[in-house]
Amino acid sequence: MTYNLRKNVMNAKEVVATMWQALMTAADPAAIETYVDANYRQHSPYVKDGPQGLRELVDGLRPDYRYELVRIIGEGEFAVMHGIHHNWLNGVFSGGEAVVGFDMFRVANNRIAEHWDASVPLITASVSGRSQLEGATQVERPHLTATSESVAENYVKTVLIGRELDRIGEFVAPDVLQHSLEIGDGIDSLKAALAKTRYEYKKIHHVIAEGEFVAVHCEGEVHKNTYTFWDLFRLDEQLRIAEQWHVAAVFPDVVVHTNGAF
Known part of the structure; x- marks a missing residue:
């Protein structure tokens, strides 16, 4: 495994959800100073490294961009979001107006320290008849x-x-x-x-x-x-x-x- 997931246990979900609401939903660039580590490490292929890369990402979002969170889980330093990016980057990199994806963050000292993601176009048809995102969402056990x-x-x-x-x-x-x-x-x-x-x-x-x-x-x-x-x-x-x-x-x-x- 890459990390020991149970050391330095913190509520990564809460940090990530709060950061995401402020930065990606409210589009408040001040959230970067509050929630993002100065040595923030980026793994998304189309976003530059560090806090400045996030600033450029937010600046480039379409005015009608919105994120639909379907489920989020967290363990130790990590939180994983599963949802839909609507009106994402004009389809330049995503291949569509809406993409389904995972975003994973590592949290250290209550700040976002690292990010990974992957997404694919939102598709309505499937062999099973089920969508890419429907199904159970809440942790019950x-x-x-x-x-x-x-x-x-x-x-x-x-x-x-x-x-x-x-x-x-x-x-x-x-x-x-x-x-x-x-x-x-x-x-x-x-x-x-x-x-x-x-x-x-x-x-x-x-x-x-x-x-x-x-x-x-x-x-x-x-x-x-x-x-x-x-x-x-x-x-x-x-x-x-x-x-x-x-x-x-x-x-x-x-x-x-x-x-x-x-």
């Missing part, structure tokens, strides 16, 4: 945090990286609900999709859990191009994956900083 982290990490290592598809039933519920656009509901549809997937999972970089929800941030490839893979899982009462959300985004060869994707 906070005592499951450590278990969720373990189940998700072992699933990704065993099935997605290790390609042991015959073991998928150890981790996934038979009636798993699917929000990945190309996969239908149920474990058989998931297994069939994984058998022919073009995604090559290589390495886990972060596992962030809260209660029955857990987000896994992975490095991988599609046709030899570097990708960031985000998978959000919800566990059921039998401690198996009952619901999945997914974003896969290419990390371009030319970016505006030297921090890399991970």
Whole structure:
């Protein structure tokens, strides 16, 4: 793992939500001085490093930009947001007027110290008939945090990286609900999709859990191009994956900083 997720435990969710409301919703540039560390480290490929990169991002937002938060989870220093960026950058980098994505922040001393993200265009049609974002949103079983982290990490290592598809039933519920656009509901549809997937999972970089929800941030490839893979899982009462959300985004060869994707 990249970080010890349980050291220096703080309410990262509260810091991130407050910062986001002030900076991205209210468009108040003073929020950068209040909530962003002077050594802020950026991994988003299209945003420059440091607080100045954030200032330039906010200055470049469309007047009608808005963010729709669907769910947020946090563990230790980290918080992960899952939602929709509406009217995002005129579609220059996103490929659409609205994008679905994950934004992850690391918080240190009550300031935003680091950020990762990935997004894809909002699509209305899917194999399962479910949208990219609908489904459960609230943590109802906070005592499951450590278990969720373990189940998700072992699933990704065993099935997605290790390609042991015959073991998928150890981790996934038979009636798993699917929000990945190309996969239908149920474990058989998931297994069939994984058998022919073009995604090559290589390495886990972060596992962030809260209660029955857990987000896994992975490095991988599609046709030899570097990708960031985000998978959000919800566990059921039998401690198996009952619901999945997914974003896969290419990390371009030319970016505006030297921090890399991970």
